[in-house]
Amino acid sequence: MKKAHINWSTYMSPEHVDQLRKGWKNDERVTNGTLSKEQAIEIDFKLQRALNDDLTVSIKQFDQPTASTLKLISIVKETQTLYGINPLCRSGEEINILNITHVTIE
16 A cells, blocks of 8 residues: 655645745754864865865855855965855955865865
8 A cells, every 4th residue: 555645835835835944944054063084184175276276166164054155365274264255246255164064166
């Protein structure tokens, strides 16, 4: 006997659907934890490559639901800070390196 799959969103108001979607986005957040050594090496490699080759990167951070897109300017290891410019709005941003969970070169 097979159970039928019910699409519950057809029975819900648009407000409830929006609340569920916001809840799912919040669930995608990463809580502050420890990266493995391999993950840290991979992130460092991608950041150095993006800085040397003038590439744009997408950076996910702890407790941030969306990624930041940046063109890197500098990485200051002493203060563990990354400086970059958002290419869409041309605003400067700084990110603590310890908060980075994932880097994608675009």
